[in-house]
């Protein structure tokens with residue numbers, strides 16, 4: 001629970017690298033996520049060093065965190081494999097989202113900063129990652145995660161809002 005409430009988006013990092021041990025722990029956390037029919041239909045592309053994924057940075061207006069992030073993980077699904085486990089073939093979005101969130105939470109627990117950089121379903125961002133990572137058509141990128149040691153401390157806000165909650169059925173409310 002501490003990691004959940006500590007996690008926040010970090011967009012500027014120091015030069016201190018993310019260690020291989022930390023990267024493995026982040027990947028372990030990712031693969032501990034739930035997936036539809038337990039398909040585990042995900043692939044992870046680990047990038048080390050600042051300034052990774054240059055084409056994504058070029059086309060994405062809010063991916064500048066990658067300039068200073070000392071590592072990044074791109075979370076993808078393999079559409080070919082997905083067809084076997086999932087006739088609708090769209091559950092991969094939730095599967096990869098759950099994996100992405102697990103990485104963010106594990107990063108917070110390790111004292112690392114992280115940022116979920118949205119890729120899917122923006123075609124320009126998807127194409128950019130195809131170029132950066134040589135991805136074939138059947139590999140679909142959902143997110144890129146910037147990782148590193150935060151340049152400054154940041155507190156996450158308490159966003160609990162009881163007005164967003166319905167106990168039981170929907171009831172119209174005055175705004």
Ligand SMILES: Cc1cc2nc3c(=O)[nH]c(=O)nc-3n(C[C@H](O)[C@H](O)[C@H](O)COP(=O)(O)O)c2cc1C
Pocket residue numbers: 007008009010011062063115116117118119156
């Ligand atoms: C699906 C998704 C896509 C996101 N894409 C980006 C992004 O491309 N660039 C960015 O700077 N932040 C991105 N974010 C981070 C959100 O802006 C951030 O989570 C939100 O402002 C709340 O702040 P917090 O993460 O510090 O709690 C994304 C978050 C999600 C869940």
